Amino acid sequence: MSSSKTTIKDVALKAGVSIATVSRFLNNIPLKEGNRKRIEEVVKELNYQPLLYARRLAGGKLDTFGLIIPGYEGIFYSFYALEIIREVASSLGVKGIDLHLNIFWDKDNFKTSLIDGVIMADVIGNENQLKRLVAEDVPLVVINRQIEDVDVSCVAVNNFKGAYEATEFLVHHGHKRVAHLAGDLRVKCAQDRVEGYKSALEKNGVALLKDYIKITNFSRKEARFKLEELFSLKNPPTAVFCCSDEIASEVLNFAEERRIIVPKELSVVGFDDNPHCLYGNLMLTTIRQPLKAMVQQAVKILEENVESKKSTQQIVLDTELIIRDTVDFI
Amino acid sequence: MSSSKTTIKDVALKAGVSIATVSRFLNNIPLKEGNRKRIEEVVKELNYQPLLYARRLAGGKLDTFGLIIPGYEGIFYSFYALEIIREVASSLGVKGIDLHLNIFWDKDNFKTSLIDGVIMADVIGNENQLKRLVAEDVPLVVINRQIEDVDVSCVAVNNFKGAYEATEFLVHHGHKRVAHLAGDLRVKCAQDRVEGYKSALEKNGVALLKDYIKITNFSRKEARFKLEELFSLKNPPTAVFCCSDEIASEVLNFAEERRIIVPKELSVVGFDDNPHCLYGNLMLTTIRQPLKAMVQQAVKILEENVESKKSTQQIVLDTELIIRDTVDFI
DNA sequence: GTGAAAGCGCTAACAG
DNA sequence: CTGTTAGCGCTTTCAC
Numbered sequence: 184m185s186s187s188k189t190t191i192k193d194v195a196l197k198a199g200v201s202i203a204t205v206s207r208f209l210n211n212i213p214l215k216e217g218n219r220k221r222i223e224e225v226v227k228e229l230n231y232q233p234l235l236y237a238r239r240l241a242g243g244k245l246d247t248f249g250l251i252i253p254g255y256e257g258i259f260y261s262f263y264a265l266e267i268i269r270e271v272a273s274s275l276g277v278k279g280i281d282l283h284l285n286i287f288w289d290k291d292n293f294k295t296s297l298i299d300g301v302i303m304a305d306v307i308g309n310e311n312q313l314k315r316l317v318a319e320d321v322p323l324v325v326i327n328r329q330i331e332d333v334d335v336s337c338v339a340v341n342n343f344k345g346a347y348e349a350t351e352f353l354v355h356h357g358h359k360r361v362a363h364l365a366g367d368l369r370v371k372c373a374q375d376r377v378e379g380y381k382s383a384l385e386k387n388g389v390a391l392l393k394d395y396i397k398i399t400n401f402s403r404k405e406a407r408f409k410l411e412e413l414f415s416l417k418n419p420p421t422a423v424f425c426c427s428d429e430i431a432s433e434v435l436n437f438a439e440e441r442r443i444i445v446p447k448e449l450s451v452v453g454f455d456d457n458p459h460c461l462y463g464n465l466m467l468t469t470i471r472q473p474l475k476a477m478v479q480q481a482v483k484i485l486e487e488n489v490e491s492k493k494s495t496q497q498i499v500l501d502t503e504l505i506i507r508d509t510v511d512f513i
Numbered sequence: 514m515s516s517s518k519t520t521i522k523d524v525a526l527k528a529g530v531s532i533a534t535v536s537r538f539l540n541n542i543p544l545k546e547g548n549r550k551r552i553e554e555v556v557k558e559l560n561y562q563p564l565l566y567a568r569r570l571a572g573g574k575l576d577t578f579g580l581i582i583p584g585y586e587g588i589f590y591s592f593y594a595l596e597i598i599r600e601v602a603s604s605l606g607v608k609g610i611d612l613h614l615n616i617f618w619d620k621d622n623f624k625t626s627l628i629d630g631v632i633m634a635d636v637i638g639n640e641n642q643l644k645r646l647v648a649e650d651v652p653l654v655v656i657n658r659q660i661e662d663v664d665v666s667c668v669a670v671n672n673f674k675g676a677y678e679a680t681e682f683l684v685h686h687g688h689k690r691v692a693h694l695a696g697d698l699r700v701k702c703a704q705d706r707v708e709g710y711k712s713a714l715e716k717n718g719v720a721l722l723k724d725y726i727k728i729t730n731f732s733r734k735e736a737r738f739k740l741e742e743l744f745s746l747k748n749p750p751t752a753v754f755c756c757s758d759e760i761a762s763e764v765l766n767f768a769e770e771r772r773i774i775v776p777k778e779l780s781v782v783g784f785d786d787n788p789h790c791l792y793g794n795l796m797l798t799t800i801r802q803p804l805k806a807m808v809q810q811a812v813k814i815l816e817e818n819v820e821s822k823k824s825t826q827q828i829v830l831d832t833e834l835i836i837r838d839t840v841d842f843i
Numbered sequence: 844g845t846g847a848a849a850g851c852g853c854t855a856a857c858a859g
Numbered sequence: 860c861t862g863t864t865a866g867c868g869c870t871t872t873c874a875c
Contacts (some may be wrong), residue, residue, distance in 0.1 A: 187814045190852055200861045206854055215860060236566030236575070237852035240867045245566070247613075247627065254603075265595050273584075281624060284576075284614040286602040295609060296564045297577065297627070317681075403792040433792060439769050440794070449549040459590075462733040462763060464770070520868055531846045536870055545844060567868035570851045 189229045193490035198225040209233055210243075232440065248485060249298040253307045254288040257367045257401040262429065262457045263474070267304045270478040287312060295321050300485045302326060302478075304501040307370055313437070322488035324481045328371050329497060336495045338480045342372045345470040345502030346379025348422070349452045352504060353422040354387045357513040358450060362395040362413050362420035364406055364430050373401075376426055376454065382464035395420055404434045408476075410437045421449060421513050428453035429466055435509070455490075456505055466507035473500045519559045528555040540565055540573075577611040577685055578815060579628040583637045584618040586696045587731040592759065592787045593804070597634045597656070602810040608812075617642060622830065625651050630815045631640075632808075634658060652810045652818035657829060658701050666818065666825045668810045675777060675800040675832030676709025676754070682798075682834060683752040684717045687843040688780060692725040692743050692750035694760050706756055711763045725750055731761055733773045736763045744771065751843050757785035758790035758799055764796060766838070776841035786835055798838035803830045816829055 186400055189211075195202040198221045199342045207214055213224065225231070239245045240366040251272050255505060258264055268284070275282050283291045291312040295301075301321035306313050316323050334457055353361050363380045366373030377396065384391050397409035404423075410433070413419055425431040431453030438445050445451055456471035477500055487493050521539075525532040528551045532692050537544055539550045555561070569575045580601050588594055602612050616624045625631075625654040630652035636643050646653050647663055655667040674823060675692055694709045696703030707726065714721050736755075739765070755761035761783030768775050775781055775795060780827035783790065786801035807830055817823050 192852080202853080203862060204857085204860090207861085213860080218861085232624065232626065234570070234852055235624060236626060237855070237867095239566045240564070240570055240869090241852075241854040242867065243854060245627070250614075254599075259597065265590065268598070269615070271617070272614060273618070276618060276622065279622065281627060282614045283581075284598070284602060284612045286606065288603070288606060290581060292606065292609065294562070294565060296562065296566060297575070297611060319710060391691045397734070403789070408794060429789075436769075436792065439766075454873095459733065459759075462737060462766065473845080482700070484795065522868080530871080533844085533846060533871080536868095537845085540870080543844080548844085564868055567851095568870075570853085571868075571870040572851065572868065837859095 190232045191231075191233065193229060194225050194231050194437045196223065197229065198222045198265035226416060234500065244299050244489070245281075245297065247283050247298045248275055248482075249283040249285060249293065249295075249301040250286045250304060251287055251293060251301060251307060251312070252304045252311070255284045255307050255370075257284065257370060258305055258307065261401060261427070262455060262459060263327075264304070264435075266474050267478060270475050271302060271304075271482070274479050277488075279388075291315060295319055299425065300324075300414050301488045302481050302485060305370070305372075306330065322485055322492075324485045325486070326477055326481045329499070330481055334495050338477050338484065338485050338498045338500065340372070340472050340474075340477060341499050342499050343379040343382070343503075344411035344471070345454065346376035347383045348379075348502070348504050349424050349454065349470050350380045350383035351387060352451055353424060353452060353510060354383065354389055356422075356450060356510055358422040359389055360392075360395070360420045361389065361422045361424060362397065364397050364409060364425045364434070366398075366426040367400040368398065370401075373426055374465060380424055399426065399430055400425055401430065403429060406430045406433045410434065414441070415444075421453070422510070423449065424452045424454075426454055428455040428467060428469055431469065432460040432462075435465060435467070446509050450510040450513075452510060455463075465509055468507045469505050469511045471503040471505050473502065476500055519561045521561075521563065523559060524552065524555050526560050527559065528552045540712060544590040555681045574629050574819070575611075575627065576609060576814075577613050578591065578605060579613045579615060579623065579625075579631040580619055580625060580634060581615045581639070581642070582634045583633060583639060584616045585637050585700075587700060588635060588637065589616065591736040591757070592785060592789060593657075594634070597808060600633075601632060601812070604809050604812045608816075614674050615811055617691065618806060621645065625649060625707050630654075630819045631738050631814060635656075635700070635702075636660065652815055652822075654818070655682075656807055656811045659829070664825050666814050666827065666832065667815065668807050668828045670702070670802050670804075670807060671829050671831050672705035673709040673712070675834075676706035677713045677785065678709075678832070678834050679754050679766060679784065679800050680710045680713035681717060682836075683754060683782060684713065684719055685779055685803075686752075686780060686840055688750075688752040689719055689843075690717065690725070690750045691752045691754060692727065692746055694727050694729050694739060694753060694762075694764070695754045696728075696756035698728065700731075710754055719838070731757055731760065733759060733763045736760045738765065740764065740767045744773075752840070753783070754782045754784075756784055758764050758787035761797055761799065761839075762790040765797070776839050780840040780843075784841060793837055798837045798839045799835050801833045801835050803832065806830055 287309040303325045305327045399406040453469035617639040633655045635657045729736040782798035
């Protein structure tokens with residue numbers, strides 16, 4: 184009530200200083216200790232909160248970052264999205280930065296005037312938006328995706344390498360019939376994982392079978408159809424590398440129903456290290472994505488860019504193989 | 514680049530009118546058709562976008578709503594949270610309203626100056642924040658929770674009734690040994706579901722056994738421990754009503770492992786109608802929460818409150834029993 | 844209908 | 860170190 188109406192003027196008046204001095208106080212510019220203290224008291228007493236938009240209009244910052252996430256189901260309905268939102272909110276929270284969330288559905292309605300900078304979580308379907316933001320010179324960092332044709336900072340995960348390691352891990356356990364349940368290939372990370380898988384087989388002299396690569400679009404339902412197909416094959420796989428832990432846990436369910444013993448008869452590796460997929464008596468062997476680190480890096484870079492235009496940076500973080508129960512020698 | 518610098522002045526100049534007229538145009542105030550058209554052209558040509566904070570400072574709206582979600586794991590890491598975020602983002606998106614997302618961790622750092630109104634998704638741990646916002650007279654709607662001691666609008670789900678129906682449905686199938694895997698009782702909806710469960714048993718003359726109520730905190734892991742306990746009982750339950758579909762699907766996993774046939778030997782009812790829990794060959798019988806309807810109602814009420822202070826409203830929406838495969842007669 | 848002018852609350856020179 | 864002052868871009872009286 185009252186607090187929403189108190190302005191810098193009221194504070195200045197009550198503290199017996201000019202509004203400029205109060206402004207300095209708000210911006211942590213050194214003051215005579217006496218004044219600093221008096222103002223601090225008055226601010227508390229009046230429960231004064233500066234109007235951020237007035238501040239911004241006068242040239243200050245909004246202390247708000249935007250986060251743009253594609254509304255595409257495979258992304259937005261995933262562990263990934265919530266984890267990103269959570270981590271962005273969390274890292275911004277400790278810095279006192281607010282979060283403006285925008286889901287990109289089909290048209291670009293992101294209002295740049297409400298933020299100091301933007302994090303784009305992956306780019307799928309909104310490539311034009313990316314270009315527009317770059318053109319408007321909005322401080323920007325893209326996560327989980329490397330952008331080749333636009334000069335923009337990004338922090339990504341080495342999906343290729345992660346997939347390579349996962350697949351090689353299976354091969355090193357003697358598996359020759361390794362299937363891959365892939366994600367939606369419109370999503371870059373899904374593509375990269377397929378490539379990593381292929382490359383690992385090739386480098387290790389294992390024949391690549393087309394029938395062993397199945398697209399799931401990250402959906403459990405789709406995964407199930409594809410599993411039926413895989414296990415109707417003359418030579419069903421002895422190992423499956425999955426594009427996500429959720430898909431992997433569907434493999435576990437499927438195996439359970441079919442009485443296929445994991446890992447004795449079937450080895451499984453996931454991707455994500457999603458804690459929600461760690462249940463049952465079998466702990467999933469998986470590739471951990473450094474999502475938190477990725478977000479933290481992105482926030483750091485964005486802060487720098489907001490402070491002063493820096494040159495763009497491209498960072499690629501490594502994944503980590505987490506060895507648990509679902510892989511065995513054949 | 515250019516667009517981020519074009520102001521109302523540029524538009525006025527180029528269109529040969531005063532800035533006041535452009536402002537009128539922006540606010541859909543009737544103009545002479547000639548002017549309207551000219552301004553429209555110039556706006557498009559210059560790719561002009563009004564600076565929202567300047568507009569707000571001058572008395573206009575920001576067209577931004579805040580969404581506050583408790584950071585508490587059981588909420589924030591759930592289907593519920595993502596669904597709420599998704600639906601809020603979606604309903605606001607079509608109205609051209611932006612979303613300011615705030616996760617409440619431990620201290621109240623929500624800046625009301627960046628929004629026109631606030632939706633609070635449940636209130637757990639941040640009761641003081643709620644009171645502060647009410648005191649500051651910020652337009653506010655609480656969802657998924659009825660607030661008794663504060664005069665505020667809310668849109669909630671009838672969790673009691675939903676749980677009652679679920680439990681009664683089991684009892685009507687002849688079950689006398691009905692267990693309940695409850696959520697975290699600090700969360701109001703979890704409490705209500707326990708009460709609904711109890712009430713249904715009582716009304717139907719089924720003995721209430723303390724050992725049949727187990728707290729899971731909405732976590733699969735915890736659910737598994739409690740399932741072990743339940744099925745070590747001298748008289749294990751023949752039916753389980755779960756606080757969420759995720760917990761229910763854990764029951765399905767557990768049953769599968771123990772070779773307990775669902776629904777022949779064990780009936781299961783969930784809560785949520787979470788599409789992510791619809792996999793495998795058994796489709797879960799569950800209670801559907803009208804989350805989307807809830808959010809839409811909340812947005813509607815909030816819009817009204819922003820336009821003109823209305824009296825507070827309290828709306829309770831009914832759940833729906835979705836009958837699928839996991840309940841059978843005993 | 845339209846224009847001129849007065850702010851909204853704050854920051855950032857510029858003097859002192 | 861501090862106060863004075865001129866805006867930031869927009870809306871909104873108030874005249875015309």
